[in-house]
Amino acid sequence: MRRRVVNAFLGMGFVSTLGGFAGAALAYLWPGASGASGSNLLMGKDGPLSAATLAQDEGVVGRSNLGKVLVIRRGERLVGLQATCTHLGCIVAWNSATQQVECPCHGARYDLQGRVLRGPAREPLAQLQVTAGDEGIRVGPLGG
Amino acid sequence: MIGRSACVSACAGANRSRGRWVGWLALLALLALMAATGLTAQGDGASPVDIDEVMCALCHFEQGDEFVTSIHYQKGLLLCDDCHGGDPFAVQLETAKAPETGFIGKPRREDIAAICGRCHTGPARFFAQGPHRDWENDDNPTCITCHHNHRVFDATLALMEESCVRCHVSDSEPASGGVAIRSRLEGSAAHLARVAMDLDRLRVIDPKLDRVVPMLKAARSTLREADPITHALNLELIEETLEAVGSELAVVEERLVESVQDRQRRRWAVLGVWLFVAVNVFFLWAKRRQLD
Amino acid sequence: MKWHPITAVREWLEVRFELEPVFRLLRENLTKPVPPHVNWLFTLGSVLAALLAVQLFTGVLLMISYKPSGQEAFQSVQHITYDVPLGWLIRSAHNWGSHVIVVLALLHLARVVVYGGYKKPRELTWGVGVALLAVILGFGFTGYLLPWDQVAYWGTVVATEAPASIPVVGPLTREFMIGGTEVADPTLGRFYVVHVILLPLALLSLVGLHLLLIRYHGISPLSGTDQPEPGSEEILRRGGRPFLPHHVLKDSAAIYVAIGALMSLALLAPPHLGEMADPLVTPLGIKPEWYFLPAYQLLKYVPEVVGVQVPPLVLVLLLLLPFLFDRSPHRHPRRRLRVLGALGAAAAVIGLLGLLGHLSDTRQTLLGKTYDFDVLGRPHLVEAAEVGGDPPQAEEGRGAGGSP
Numbered sequence: 081m082r083r084r085v086v087n088a089f090l091g092m093g094f095v096s097t098l099g100g101f102a103g104a105a106l107a108y109l110w111p112g113a114s115g116a117s118g119s120n121l122l123m124g125k126d127g128p129l130s131a132a133t134l135a136q137d138e139g140v141v142g143r144s145n146l147g148k149v150l151v152i153r154r155g156e157r158l159v160g161l162q163a164t165c166t167h168l169g170c171i172v173a174w175n176s177a178t179q180q181v182e183c184p185c186h187g188a189r190y191d192l193q194g195r196v197l198r199g200p201a202r203e204p205l206a207q208l209q210v211t212a213g214d215e216g217i218r219v220g221p222l223g224g
Numbered sequence: 225m226i227g228r229s230a231c232v233s234a235c236a237g238a239n240r241s242r243g244r245w246v247g248w249l250a251l252l253a254l255l256a257l258m259a260a261t262g263l264t265a266q267g268d269g270a271s272p273v274d275i276d277e278v279m280c281a282l283c284h285f286e287q288g289d290e291f292v293t294s295i296h297y298q299k300g301l302l303l304c305d306d307c308h309g310g311d312p313f314a315v316q317l318e319t320a321k322a323p324e325t326g327f328i329g330k331p332r333r334e335d336i337a338a339i340c341g342r343c344h345t346g347p348a349r350f351f352a353q354g355p356h357r358d359w360e361n362d363d364n365p366t367c368i369t370c371h372h373n374h375r376v377f378d379a380t381l382a383l384m385e386e387s388c389v390r391c392h393v394s395d396s397e398p399a400s401g402g403v404a405i406r407s408r409l410e411g412s413a414a415h416l417a418r419v420a421m422d423l424d425r426l427r428v429i430d431p432k433l434d435r436v437v438p439m440l441k442a443a444r445s446t447l448r449e450a451d452p453i454t455h456a457l458n459l460e461l462i463e464e465t466l467e468a469v470g471s472e473l474a475v476v477e478e479r480l481v482e483s484v485q486d487r488q489r490r491r492w493a494v495l496g497v498w499l500f501v502a503v504n505v506f507f508l509w510a511k512r513r514q515l516d
Numbered sequence: 517m518k519w520h521p522i523t524a525v526r527e528w529l530e531v532r533f534e535l536e537p538v539f540r541l542l543r544e545n546l547t548k549p550v551p552p553h554v555n556w557l558f559t560l561g562s563v564l565a566a567l568l569a570v571q572l573f574t575g576v577l578l579m580i581s582y583k584p585s586g587q588e589a590f591q592s593v594q595h596i597t598y599d600v601p602l603g604w605l606i607r608s609a610h611n612w613g614s615h616v617i618v619v620l621a622l623l624h625l626a627r628v629v630v631y632g633g634y635k636k637p638r639e640l641t642w643g644v645g646v647a648l649l650a651v652i653l654g655f656g657f658t659g660y661l662l663p664w665d666q667v668a669y670w671g672t673v674v675a676t677e678a679p680a681s682i683p684v685v686g687p688l689t690r691e692f693m694i695g696g697t698e699v700a701d702p703t704l705g706r707f708y709v710v711h712v713i714l715l716p717l718a719l720l721s722l723v724g725l726h727l728l729l730i731r732y733h734g735i736s737p738l739s740g741t742d743q744p745e746p747g748s749e750e751i752l753r754r755g756g757r758p759f760l761p762h763h764v765l766k767d768s769a770a771i772y773v774a775i776g777a778l779m780s781l782a783l784l785a786p787p788h789l790g791e792m793a794d795p796l797v798t799p800l801g802i803k804p805e806w807y808f809l810p811a812y813q814l815l816k817y818v819p820e821v822v823g824v825q826v827p828p829l830v831l832v833l834l835l836l837l838p839f840l841f842d843r844s845p846h847r848h849p850r851r852r853l854r855v856l857g858a859l860g861a862a863a864a865v866i867g868l869l870g871l872l873g874h875l876s877d878t879r880q881t882l883l884g885k886t887y888d889f890d891v892l893g894r895p896h897l898v899e900a901a902e903v904g905g906d907p908p909q910a911e912e913g914r915g916a917g918g919s920p
Contacts, residue, residue, distance in 0.1 A: 111691035111702070125796070141796040148796065163796075168815075169677040170670065170798040184800045185674060186816065186891050187877075200816065200891070431788045432598055490783045497783075501776035505769045512765050 120145050121216045128216030131158060139174030139181075144219040150174065150181065151210050151217055152192070160210030160219060161194050166203035181205065273303065278312045279320060280304040290374035307331065307339050334359045336366040346452025354456040355398070363391065379451070381410055405459050412447055412466050419443075419473050422480050430483045436476055443472035543760075549748050550763050551737050552755035553631075558735070558763075559770035560624040565723065566771040567617050567778065571655075572716065574610040582662070584708040586701040589664035590792040597789060608786035609778060614656055616778055618807045621652050625834075629859060632847030633736045634838045641729040646835045648722050651715055656805055658711040661704060669793035670802040672707075673699050674812075681820035700795070740845040801877050809873030810866045816876075816892055830866075 122129045122142035129142045131153070139152040141163045148163035152174045161181060165172050170185035180197060181190040189198040194205030209220040275281055275297070281288025281304075296302040304312045309326035311319060321327045331339055337359070341348025347367075351357060356364045370387040371379065388402035423440055427433040450465040529535055581600055583592040596603035625645070628634060634642035661672045676699065680690040695702030737745050746754070757763065791799075804812050815823040833840075842855045849856060872893030879888050879898070887895035 109692065109695075109706075111694070111696050125794070143796070168674050168820075170674065170802065171796060173797070184798050185670075185802055429785065431786050432604060434788065435598055494780045494783050497776050497779045501772045504772050508765045508769045508772075512762065515761060 118145055120219050122149055122151060122210070122219055131212030131217050134158075137174075137176040139176075141171055141173070142217070146208060146219055146221070149208055149210065149219050150205075154192070158210045158212060158217070159192050160208035161190070161192075162206040162208065165201055166196075166205065167199075167201040172205070273300065278303060279315060280308075280310070280312050287374050290372075294374060294376040295378055296376055333366060336368060340367045340371075344452070347455040350453050350456035350461075354458065356457070365391070381406055381413070384454075401457065401459070405454060405457065405462065408459065408462065408466060409450065409454065412450075412469050415473055416440075416444060416447060416469070419476055419480070423476065426480055426483050426487075430487065432486075433479065433483055436479045439472065439476050439479075443469055443476065446472060545731050546760040546764075547758045548734060549751040549756040549758050550735050551746070551751055552757075553738050554735055554756075554763065556766070556770065557623075557627045559767045560620055560627060561730075562767035563770050563774045564617065564620050564624055565727075567613055567620065567774060568719065568723070570775065570778070571610060571613045571617065574606050574613065575712065575716075577606050578610060579712060584662070584704055586664060586704055586793075589662065589704060590789070593663045593665075593789055597786075604786050605782060608782040611787045612778055612781040612785075614659065615806075616774070616781070617652060618656060620774075621649055625649065626863075629837075630849050630856060631736065631738070632842075632849070632852065635736070635842070635845075635847055636741045636838070638729070638733050638736060639838045641726060641733065642838060643835055644722055644726045644729065646831060648719070648726060649834075650831055651718050651722060653807065655711060655715050655719075656807060658707040658715070660805055661699075661707045662711065663789060664704065664793045665790035666793055666797075666799050667790050667802065669699060669795065670798050671804050672703070674802060675804055675808065676703075678815060678820055678824040681824055683821065686821075698795070736847060738848045740847060742845040803873065806870065806874070810869035813869045813873035813876065813893065 122144050124140070124142050129140055129151070131151075134140055134151065134153045136153055136155065139150055141148055141150050143149075148171060150161045150163040150172060152159045152161075161172075163171050165183040165185065165188050167183065167186060167188050170183050172181050172183045172188075172190065175182045181192070181194075183189070183201065186200050187198065188196065188201035190201070190205050191197055194207050196202065196204055207222045209222050211218050211220075275288060275292050278288065281291075291297050291304075304310065305325070308331070309328045310321050311325045314320035314325075321329075328335075337348050337351060344367075351367070358364055359366065365387075370383060384402055384406040388399050392399040392402070420440060423433060423436060427437070446465065447469045450462050450469075453462050453465060526535065578596065581592060581596045581603065583589055593607070596607055598604070600606075628642070628645065657675065661668050672694075676690055676694050679693065680686045682689065691697060693703075693706070694700075695706050734745070737751075739746070803809065811823070811827045814826055817823075818826075841858075842852065844852065844855075846852055875889040875895075876891055876893045877889065879886060880895075881887075886898040888898050889895050
């Protein structure tokens with residue numbers, strides 16, 4: 081067989097071996113979803129969060145299958161907002177003194193509908209439907 | 225002959241009725257939860273109700289003005305009905321003071337401790353063991369004598385300073401007893417404050433002291449346990465608690481002393497390090513000289 | 517002749533592996549004279565190497581007790597600090613070592629730039645050096661997350677958000693880096709592996725290459741690249757001394773002093789551990805480590821997609837310094853004042869950004885007046901009446917001293 085052909089096949093063999101290793105590594109390292117919980121129940125550090133322990137004008141952050149959610153009690157109503165600031169991903173908090181949703185990282189401010197009151201965030205927080213139930217607080221997309 | 229579609233609709237029917245059951249249960253649970261939160265919301269110390277909405281204060285404005293300054297009002301803990309009964313939001317006098325609301329008006333002397341004791345169980349219990357427990361004796365104080373009824377603030381040791389001498393001659397046995405209790409409590413509090421300050425100062429340079437912080441917190445809460453016992457006005461009773469505080473603080477102080485000693489040792493170690501460096505640099509220099 | 521153990525061993529080895537040629541080559545190379553202009557600033561390279569070795573040493577010790585999982589990491593660092601004998605000291609030395617190494621690396625880079633050491637034929641050495649700087653910064657970035665306290669966690673969240681803004685590949689790049697959609701256990705696993713094996717392997721290879729190239733070329737002279745470099749006799753005549761033993765002694769002294777300084781810092785100002793990471797609560801004033809502050813502050817002024825490309829761009833430009841920006845044959849600093857001025861100005865801008873990053877969201881008192889610095893670093897005078905209030909809080913890096 082021609083030398084060049086043999087060399088070519090040897091080269092291809094070597095490259096494909098390396099490729100096999102690279103492919104295996106890529107599959108192994110491929111990122112999965114993390115952090116979001118599987119259910120629409122709002123989960124805290126030690127289990128589902130309960131609306132009963134939420135005082136008037138108080139907020140709490142938990143995980144759900146829709147990501148991290150901020151729930152604020154307003155009288156009998158519960159307000160639900162996306163908890164990750166749209167600027168650089170810090171977790172926002174409800175400040176009952178200023179009546180605004182505030183991000184501790186760069187001072188972004190939102191209102192109860194998630195609209196940006198002050199930058200550096202530019203996108204609003206997604207609004208979410210939150211309902212208090214037996215097992216805890218259920219989270220769903222707004223309008224359905 | 226049951227067609228396939230009939231099967232499906234039968235199952236669907238069964239699911240639908242089961243679904244309806246679950247729906248009603250859920251609604252019931254939701255209502256129960258809302259009712260529960262309604263009842264507990266005030267106990268969580270929410271923001272206070274606007275006093276202008278409280279009907280009682282329209283006529284009883286003096287008491288209303290005093291109550292507004294109190295910690296009971298400002299932390300949203302109590303309203304008029306919690307002690308006096310009645311409906312504080314009813315506009316009609318008859319409805320507001322109706323017997324069904326549990327209206328009692330101005331409480332009788334013998335009931336005062338029981339009313340305050342509904343929440344302040346500890347102080348009420350110990351007060352009932354103390355020298356002032358006989359409500360029939362008009363000379364004896366009740367809770368509101370020292371703590372006031374409407375203008376209630378956070379109780380401090382200063383309260384003991386002015387209250388005892390209102391009735392007792394300042395050198396008499398009861399008065400000196402009060403002074404003794406007060407100074408013992410003040411001593412413990414001062415000790416705690418000193419240790420806390422030292423801990424904060426030393427913690428900055430010694431991260432190992434971060435572990436001691438919960439121990440100080442525990443000592444602080446133990447000291448707070450003496451507060452209800454004080455109402456028995458018996459020095460022996462508080463002694464046990466105060467001694468416990470003392471020994472907890474002693475452990476913290478031991479750690480602080482260790483930390484200071486450790487810092488001293490570290491300073492010597494730094495000196496040692498530089499000495500070692502100096503010696504070696506000297507010999508390196510000597511070798512360099514040797515070469516030239 | 518009297519029997520001597522070392523000679524005996526050498527003879528035994530000589531039969532099995534010819535050491536003589538290796539030693540001869542090393543001796544010839546190491547005794548080559550070093551140009552006379554080489555002053556104490558030139559010891560920085562050796563000091564860096566020694567400090568990196570100390571980091572390796574303390575790092576290995578820490579690895580024995582550290583547990584790289586979200587559940588155990590924090591507690592294992594507490595265990596090291598409080599329970600393991602001298603654990604607090606090892607951790608402190610590792611922490612301070614990282615700061616000192618970044619400072620010295622930048623000083624070493626500045627020295628090389630001033631003395632024109634990056635010019636022909638040493639462009640490869642320079643390239644390897646820039647790669648080493650990137651590796652050092654990578655060490656700092658990945659190591660920062662490992663204690664898994666609030667500052668570590670949220671600092672990493674903020675630092676890894678930025679790449680997501682790159683069009684097309686951004687989000688996937690970020691997810692690959694952190695092993696998922698948010699910083700969690702997989703992130704710790706990845707950062708740990710990069711920090712303790714991948715970067716050390718890269719470091720050792722690059723340092724080896726760097727030293728090889730330096731020994732190969734020798735220290736750059738002050739003459740231009742258009743002239744042949746002076747030979748050994750010429751250098752000796754002008755007052756240069758052999759590297760071994762003269763400059764080795766100098767380097768050793770500098771290394772002793774540097775280690776003394778490191779130990780002093782480690783003994784007197786051990787770092788604190790903050791609160792355990794809580795993915796649901798972002799604390800106030802999260803800032804990255806000081807050497808990333810310029811990039812952090814820049815992201816506040818320009819759109820994310822632009823800002824995130826600047827730091828790698830700076831490294832690339834640095835790499836291209838001998839090819840694009842300074843092509844003159846001169847090495848002597850006095851004949852390159854314009855280039856040095858421009859580079860100095862660039863360094864000053866980066867430094868200013870870093871300073872603004874440090875001051876932003878803090879309250880400072882200067883000459884009797886109190887200023888509130890806003891998120892962009894602009895100072896606002898605080899009226900005397902307001903001074904008693906709460907200043908904006910900032911918690912920068914982990915630093916020594918200052919409770920969390």
